[in-house]
Amino acid sequence: MTRNICIDIDGTMTSPYFFIPYLNKLTGKNLGIEDYTSIDWNVTYGPEHSQMYKDFDHIHTDIYWENELLEGVKDLVNDLYDRGDRVYIVTARSSAIAHVTNAWIDKQGINYTDIFSISGNEGKVAMAEKLACDFFIEDDPTNAVNLDKAGYRVILMDAMYNRDIEGDNITRVGSWEEVRKLLL
Secondary structure: OOOEEEEOOOOOOEOOOOOHHHHHHHHOOOOOHHHOOOOOHHHHHOHHHHHHHHHHHHHOHHHHHHOOEOOOHHHHHHHHHHOOOEEEEEEOOOHHHHHHHHHHHHHHOOOOOEEEEOOOHHHHHHHHHHOOOOEEEEOOHHHHHHHHHOOOEEEEEOOHHHOOOOOOOEEEEOOHHHHHHHHO
16 A cells, blocks of 8 residues: 655754754854754744844755765665655755755655655645645654644654654654654
């Protein structure tokens, strides 16, 4: 049976803490993983940097090229695709840098059905509906809750900033090996 699987990139396919050293440098702060208890950079680093957050995808695009896949991502995603599942990459990254996102995914050797850069998190539920999503692999706590409330099954990648999230359709995992056990 073919399934529609939606997968986020940042914090899901890649480390949820990847941006910390870059944001520390840009903001002059020295936060560690234990301090990263909110995915909202205004909360974590302070609202005085709000313009930087808004412009991040456009001004700091080069940072995305340095990101690396977590262990097990490539093999599992390619196994899902090869078995006939439709794999949709759905990222909150700006559509203005979709060319960077698409090229980065291709460089990783990941097979997928389509990629959607939706310029913010507000559209994740709508994309899940449009794509008839069976599973959504996500790290963002607000997205996870909204997807859960809309009736979508969420595989939530554990992170410091989503530890208090629960839901009837949410399954928390700590690795892509755990995702493999759920989906294959």
